[in-house]
Amino acid sequence: MHDLVIRSGKNVAQSGHRVRALYLAAIIAASALGILHLSQLIDLIAPTSWIALLAGLWVGALAADLVTGLVHWGCDTWGDEETPWIGSSLIRWFRAHHREPQAMLEHDWIEVNGAPALAASAAFLVLPCLGSQSAFGYAVAWSLIGAGALANQFHQWAHMDSPPLLIRKLQRSGLILSRVRHARHHALHTGGYCISTGWLNGLLDATGFWRVLERSIAFVTGAEPRADARNRS
Numbered sequence: 001m002h003d004l005v006i007r008s009g010k011n012v013a014q015s016g017h018r019v020r021a022l023y024l025a026a027i028i029a030a031s032a033l034g035i036l037h038l039s040q041l042i043d044l045i046a047p048t049s050w051i052a053l054l055a056g057l058w059v060g061a062l063a064a065d066l067v068t069g070l071v072h073w074g075c076d077t078w079g080d081e082e083t084p085w086i087g088s089s090l091i092r093w094f095r096a097h098h099r100e101p102q103a104m105l106e107h108d109w110i111e112v113n114g115a116p117a118l119a120a121s122a123a124f125l126v127l128p129c130l131g132s133q134s135a136f137g138y139a140v141a142w143s144l145i146g147a148g149a150l151a152n153q154f155h156q157w158a159h160m161d162s163p164p165l166l167i168r169k170l171q172r173s174g175l176i177l178s179r180v181r182h183a184r185h186h187a188l189h190t191g192g193y194c195i196s197t198g199w200l201n202g203l204l205d206a207t208g209f210w211r212v213l214e215r216s217i218a219f220v221t222g223a224e225p226r227a228d229a230r231n232r233s
């Protein structure tokens with residue numbers, strides 16, 4: 001998907017024209033499908049179901065934050081760049097991101113959002129098959145897909161010294177991942193894995209959720225968390 005090149009000591013993923021065209025098409029498709037589903041969601045809302053709608057949006061955003069945390073934690077903790085399927089892509093990306101966090105700022109919005117938009121487009125397309133007619137269920141699914149699709153962008157904004165004013169306001173309000181909230185991850189690499197809204201980072205870190213998960217997996221599989229020395233750099 002990406003050609004990874006070494007430039008001035010930095011890992012910079014550069015996509016070819018065809019991949020960029022695909023990414024752009026996916027971003028347009030995901031945006032259109034998201035708006036279409038939102039209009040259908042609004043049609044489902046009865047005067048009494050606004051609370052269900054807001055609760056659904058909140059639960060979906062929490063679920064998206066958890067999913068990003070699980071994926072990030074998994075890639076930081078287990079396997080290495082030789083791991084089949086995801087080693088040369090996802091795991092490699094997350095570990096390169098530890099070494100040079102600001103390198104992701106070299107990617108434009110098409111590269112940042114293209115791959116998540118592909119997944120979101122597919123998810124939005126299968127959403128009608130789930131057949132949810134409740135405002136709550138529909139809102140959970142819509143919010144989960146939307147917040148998940150935007151996680152890469154939220155993450156990149158959290159690395160910017162000076163993001164756009166509106167984004168700074170959203171970060172300060174706590175609605176999306178803030179620079180401060182994400183900085184803890186880059187200080188320790190053992191917490192703060194959630195990179196969508198970041199809402200769950202405090203709870204999951206304080207309760208030792210990740211360590212319990214690691215001990216459970218280590219007990220069952222015998223694998224050692226963070227065994228790859230490159231992940232500790």
Ligand SMILES: [Zn+2]
Nearest residue numbers: 072076094189
């Ligand atoms: Zn990480």
Ligand SMILES: [Zn+2]
Nearest residue numbers: 097101155182
């Ligand atoms: Zn980061």
